[in-house]
Amino acid sequence: MNNIDNDLIFQNTQAQDFNIAGIYKDINSELLEMIKNDLLHPKPLMICGGGTSSQCAAKGHWTLDFRHRFQAIKLDTSNNQVVIEAGVRMENLIEKLSDFNRTFPIGISGVTGLGYILTGGISPLSRKYGLAIDQVLEIHGYWGNGNKFALSKPNSSSSDQEKLKWKVLCGAAPFVAIITHLKLKTYKLKPLGLWESTLSSKQLAETIEMAEKWPNSASLYWIWGNTIKAYGVCEFDGENNHESFTKILNQIPKSKDFNISNAKNLNHLKRLKPQLIGQSLYEKQYSEVLGLLGPSINKKASDVLNVIEEIMNKRPNENSYICAQQLGGATKYSTKELSSFVHKDAIWKPWITGSWKANDIKSKEKSLLWIENSWDSLKDYFPGVHLAQLHPHLNWHQKEINAAFKEWLPKLRQFKSEYDPKGILPPL
Structure with a gap:
């Protein structure tokens, strides 16, 4: 076991500032003995692979950090x-x-x-x-x-x-x-065609309706912060894909900042972060993220975006925002019996990011309430949850677990009771 390192850095700002109990950099005999004999307290054990989740660390908890010795x-x-x-x-x-x-x-x-x-x-x-x-x-x-x-x-x-x-x-x-x-x-590896544009709510609704009819080689994602920015990706695999990309470019609404580019791989995508106004470079921000899942919204796109516009009008600060990413195509046809991802009908994954100034309790409470209220406003359109981030520390954790696993949850809990009987890992 290693004590907390002076150079221990998590990608997630909130996780970075937790006063953790200590850190393991390997699964050694000591850690396994503590797990098997239920000597690891408090629980659960935090796991860090990328360090992007707020739950790769927690106050008083142990973290198993794979980033040093598991890089092969x-x-x-x-x-x-x-x-x-x-x-x-x-x-x-x-x-x-x-x-x-x-x-x-x-x-x-x-x-x-x-x-x-x-x-x-x-x-x-x-x-x-x-x-x-x-x-x-x-x-x-x-x-x-x-x-x-x-x-x-x-x-x-x-x-x-x-x-x-x-x-x-x-x-x-x-x-x-x-x-x-x-x-x-x-x-x-195949080349990618990319486009980006700032859109109005009406233009985004038009683009969403178009995107649901695009070939599987193309997809849409967008972010709504102080402005609405939309991005498109198309993988080229022969002349047909180039023609499809050209057709998409000719049809989608555009703004003055419309831009087309090519990329070698997905590392060249623009990262989804809002354009912030008035934030100090030295102002530390914490955040939590809730990912939702839902089926086609097609002709209901305008209705959905009207709801989101109301949500955004109530956001607690300019560092809180909503994004969405497109699914469908091959994601609908993978074998349901081999995956706990039960939302095979999902076509859209919107996610809600609520932010607050570090150590500002009132701002935190306001932002977390905004996330929960936003979820309630969108649940009719997006009834599922994608657990890309875990929130066992928040009061709506059980609600998100139910929405993530639906009818599969009882069997999952039974399995956990057999293979994680002491609750070493996050709760269901």
Whole structure:
């Protein structure tokens, strides 16, 4: 065990400032003994792969930080499958794969770690390739009871128990297991066409309706802060995709700042952060994020955006905002029996970010209430939750767990009671 390091830095500002109990940089005999004998207190154990979640650290809790000793990326060029360890960030993964003309469907932030994959993994390329969790071929790690495991993706000859374990791990792993490495499928690296534009609410509604009819090689994502900024991605794979991209460009509404560009890989995407006004460079901000999931909104896009406009008029500060990302296509056809991501009908993932000044309790309460009220306003359109961020420390944690797993939750809880009986990992 290592005491808290002076140079311990988390990507998440709030996590950075927690006074944690200590840090483990490896799963050694001491940690396993504490897990098996229920000597690790307080619980749960915090896991840090990318350090982007507020729950990679918590006051008085222990953190298992994979970022130092679990950085290996090994591509097998004979089958184009890659093994990555738990401390690998997604931006490093696709840069490494690019050296071999391969890629992986990472999200719109490259600084995320393995948690991006383990909670589902929604990418601008998901409509073509499926969720990141659909690309997993092997999972290695330790159950919450301390027992080691290694699982391969089930096939027709796999037992029901093997299939059950796989389904739990693919989308709900953070609740039952500590994952040390994954084996993943990769794809041939292909160029990307990108566009971006500032839009009005009416123009965004028009674009959303168009996007639901786009080919699976194209997707839309947007951010509503002080302005509304929309972005499009299209992967080129032959002349047809170039024609599709050109058609999209000709149809979408545009503003004076409309811009078209090309990119080698997803590391070149614009990161979704609002254009802030009046924020001091020295002003530290904390935040929490809630991701929702819902089906097609098609002709209801204007209604949805009217609701969001009302929400934004009530936001607590200019650092709080709403974004959305498109799913559909291949994400609808992955095998439901092999994943805890139960929202196969999801076409949109909006997420709500509430921010506040560090250590400002009143501002924090106001922002968290805004997130919850915004969720209530949008739940009819987006009834599901994507647990890309966990909130066991917040009073609406149980509500988001119910919305994330729906009818699958009782079986999931039963599994957790067997494989994490002491509650070493986050609660369900």
